[in-house]
Amino acid sequence: MRSLAPRYVLSKLLLQLRVVSAVARRELQLRAAKGAMGVVGVFAEPLALIVTFLALRIFLRGAGDATYMNPALWLALGFVPFFMFAEIAIKAIGGVDKNSELYFYRRLRPLDSLMGNSLLLGQIYGSLLLVFVLGSAAWEWRPVVQDPGALIFLFLGLALLGFGIGLSTLIVGRRLPLVAWFMQMFLRRILLWTSCIFFSISFIPDVFRPWILWNPIAHGVELMRAACNPAYPIPGVSAFYFWGWVVGSIGFGLLVYGNNESLLFAVDKSVSVDSGVDGD
Amino acid sequence: MIQFSRPKFARPLFRGEQGVRKLAAPLRSLVSGLLHRTTSLITSLRPDEPDSEGQAQAPGLSSRLRDRMQPVLRLPVPVLLAGVVVLGSAIYFFGVGRNRYQVQSSFIVRLPEAPATTGSTLLGTTLAGPTMLGSLEDGRFLAVYLTSPEVMKRVFLRLQPETAWARNLRDPFAGLRRGATFDEKLAFFRRQVFVIPQDLTGVINLTTVGLSPTPSYRLNSLLLQEAEVFMNRVNQNISATQQTFAETEVQRARERLDKASLAFNTFKNENREINPSQSAAGASNYITSLESKLVDLKVQEASLKRQFKDHSTPEVAYITDQVDELQRQISEERSQLVNPEGKDLNRIVAEGSKLETETLLATEALKSSITAADNSRQRTQQQVKFLVRLADPEVPQLQAMDWRWKGFLGTLGVLIVLWGIGTFALGIVDRR
Numbered sequence: 001m002r003s004l005a006p007r008y009v010l011s012k013l014l015l016q017l018r019v020v021s022a023v024a025r026r027e028l029q030l031r032a033a034k035g036a037m038g039v040v041g042v043f044a045e046p047l048a049l050i051v052t053f054l055a056l057r058i059f060l061r062g063a064g065d066a067t068y069m070n071p072a073l074w075l076a077l078g079f080v081p082f083f084m085f086a087e088i089a090i091k092a093i094g095g096v097d098k099n100s101e102l103y104f105y106r107r108l109r110p111l112d113s114l115m116g117n118s119l120l121l122g123q124i125y126g127s128l129l130l131v132f133v134l135g136s137a138a139w140e141w142r143p144v145v146q147d148p149g150a151l152i153f154l155f156l157g158l159a160l161l162g163f164g165i166g167l168s169t170l171i172v173g174r175r176l177p178l179v180a181w182f183m184q185m186f187l188r189r190i191l192l193w194t195s196c197i198f199f200s201i202s203f204i205p206d207v208f209r210p211w212i213l214w215n216p217i218a219h220g221v222e223l224m225r226a227a228c229n230p231a232y233p234i235p236g237v238s239a240f241y242f243w244g245w246v247v248g249s250i251g252f253g254l255l256v257y258g259n260n261e262s263l264l265f266a267v268d269k270s271v272s273v274d275s276g277v278d279g280d
Numbered sequence: 281m282i283q284f285s286r287p288k289f290a291r292p293l294f295r296g297e298q299g300v301r302k303l304a305a306p307l308r309s310l311v312s313g314l315l316h317r318t319t320s321l322i323t324s325l326r327p328d329e330p331d332s333e334g335q336a337q338a339p340g341l342s343s344r345l346r347d348r349m350q351p352v353l354r355l356p357v358p359v360l361l362a363g364v365v366v367l368g369s370a371i372y373f374f375g376v377g378r379n380r381y382q383v384q385s386s387f388i389v390r391l392p393e394a395p396a397t398t399g400s401t402l403l404g405t406t407l408a409g410p411t412m413l414g415s416l417e418d419g420r421f422l423a424v425y426l427t428s429p430e431v432m433k434r435v436f437l438r439l440q441p442e443t444a445w446a447r448n449l450r451d452p453f454a455g456l457r458r459g460a461t462f463d464e465k466l467a468f469f470r471r472q473v474f475v476i477p478q479d480l481t482g483v484i485n486l487t488t489v490g491l492s493p494t495p496s497y498r499l500n501s502l503l504l505q506e507a508e509v510f511m512n513r514v515n516q517n518i519s520a521t522q523q524t525f526a527e528t529e530v531q532r533a534r535e536r537l538d539k540a541s542l543a544f545n546t547f548k549n550e551n552r553e554i555n556p557s558q559s560a561a562g563a564s565n566y567i568t569s570l571e572s573k574l575v576d577l578k579v580q581e582a583s584l585k586r587q588f589k590d591h592s593t594p595e596v597a598y599i600t601d602q603v604d605e606l607q608r609q610i611s612e613e614r615s616q617l618v619n620p621e622g623k624d625l626n627r628i629v630a631e632g633s634k635l636e637t638e639t640l641l642a643t644e645a646l647k648s649s650i651t652a653a654d655n656s657r658q659r660t661q662q663q664v665k666f667l668v669r670l671a672d673p674e675v676p677q678l679q680a681m682d683w684r685w686k687g688f689l690g691t692l693g694v695l696i697v698l699w700g701i702g703t704f705a706l707g708i709v710d711r712r
Binding site: 014021024025028032039042119120122123124126127130147148149150151152153156202230231233235 | 356359474476477478479480685686687688689690691692693694696697700701703704707708
């Protein structure tokens with residue numbers, strides 16, 4: 001069967017990869033042109049944000065327990081993936097309208113635009129995390145990641161989770177704008193405090209831990225820390241739960257996208273999710 | 281047939297692709313050349329069947345192989361290189377890589393009885409706290425100790441690692457090379473032993489890795505024994521040091537007591553007193569009784585003086601003489617009691633008291649040091665901490681697969697990072 005031949009599938013995948021890369025590059029150039037610091041700002045702005053949070057956390061409350069890993073790396077392993085997740089999800093919710101002129105090209109679909117955005121954000125935040133990992137390794141002069149494969153795939157998993165949740169919210173939000181508004185608020189505010197960014201899951205009392213463990217990002221963040229040091233305690237954290245959320249959110253997102261793609265072509269300017277308007 | 285080459289109008293995969301392609305052109309020609317030579321060799325070894333009776337000759341093996349490889353060679357060079365790396369990684373981690381066998385055991389360090397400080401409390405969960413923290417602390421010490429050079433010499437080298445963990449030709453990366461230096465052995469040993477204390481429970485997990493089941497199991501068992509010996513040896517060493525100190529203190533206290541007793545006895549001999557305090561008390565009681573008697577006589581004298589008009593009558597004079605004599609006697613006794621020329625009891629009592637106190641203090645010090653020495657002696661002989669095995673090591677039947685997946689996924693992850701960061705960096709560099 002021609003459509004399932006490996007060569008055909010591979011060629012299509014490579015083509016898709018090129019399209020997504022091109023969208024990501026376009027987005028990078030747009031960001032560079034828009035920002036005050038040019039291309040440096042693309043990297044420096046999120047870095048400045050994360051460093052500010054790190055400094056606040058360290059100066060106000062101390063860096064935390066340095067038994068298992070460098071405190072700066074521990075904090076970065078919370079901040080960087082979370083901000084990447086939130087950015088990808090929020091961009092996915094509101095990013096389709098911005099790229100609507102691209103859909104003039106038949107090959108380009110809204111999904112490609114979302115994937116391009118997610119790829120660029122993954123690259124930016126991945127570079128940031130790499131800086132922190134390499135910086136910590138240079139500071140301590142020893143490898144700081146015991147299981148790099150797990151760390152990388154968990155990072156990608158968090159990016160996919162953000163993409164899946166953003167895609168699902170985008171489609172559902174077209175029909176119920178309140179959902180999009182609520183999700184944006186939820187992603188920025190509630191999840192920030194329940195994703196084990198400022199604290200370790202082992203510090204949470206047994207009574208409250210199950211509530212925190214509903215949050216899949218907390219699982220991802222703590223698993224990433226455990227990938228750096230297997231001795232890092234992660235009571236109740238489950239990789240199965242985390243990957244279940246990743247696969248579920250992507251699957252649900254693609255399912256609803258497949259059935260509602262036409263909604264995204266008919267751009268309704270009155271429903272601008274990015275501006276936080278909850279619809280008419 | 282589906283053409284697998286990239287369409288001409290397709291944009292390059294990344295900005296620097298043209299440059300990379302130029303650089304990779306010699307590589308591509310080298311691969312093609314090698315392929316051509318290989319297929320030529322195969323063709324020469326197995327020549328095609330000669331056609332008979334003018335039939336068209338079937339395509340040769342080389343051309344068939346070349347045809348089959350064409351789609352692969354037309355792939356973009358970065359994809360080709362990534363494919364080679366992934367394939368190589370898969371071959372190594374799932375084919376060539378030697379089996380690893382993991383043995384895990386778990387234990388906790390407990391005192392013979394709960395510390396008295398824990399007591400009964402309303403907070404039930406805090407009851408286990410000190411014991412758990414103690415075990416955790418011991419676990420952290422053990423994590424350092426069990427991977428120390430001393431333990432390696434005592435345990436690992438006993439298992440003959442150059443044989444049990446020897447490298448072979450099949451997998452040149454696994455195992456310890458023959459003639460490895462001490463540092464290489466230590467580094468290798470540290471890669472085979474993982475001591476992980478659990479923060480919340482205090483349970484200590486000990487994992488050992490081996491290239492065959494038995495050495496891994498033996499290493500785990502020996503390390504468990506070493507851990508048990510270590511904990512008690514440390515405490516017993518501390519107690520032994522304390523015992524030596526306590527015995528020295530006993531000797532010192534005994535000498536002090538001897539000296540104090542001797543000084544006190546000498547003092548008493550010199551003053552011809554058995555007990556200066558008692559002598560002083562006796563003298564004081566004697567004067568008091570005289571004074572009491574004097575008071576009685578004075579009362580009697582006053583009474584007689586009222587009865588007799590003439591105070592020189594024998595009845596009155598007799599009592600008066602007694603009063604005078606008693607007063608003189610009291611005065612004389614008093615002066616003798618405190619006079620340095622007399623008994624000088626004040627000085628004797630003061631000095632005697634000082635010497636007696638010194639003797640008493642020396643006696644108490646001797647008692648305390650004897651008790652401490654006895655306790656230390658007992659502690660050097662008893663087992664202070666117990667290593668409670670929660671999970672005993674077992675000889676593994678199946679190989680551990682996690683390292684294979686970790687290695688393979690690590691390679692994939694590194695490729696993804698290289699691609700992601702590389703295209704991002706090239707996108708920045710080549711922006712227009």
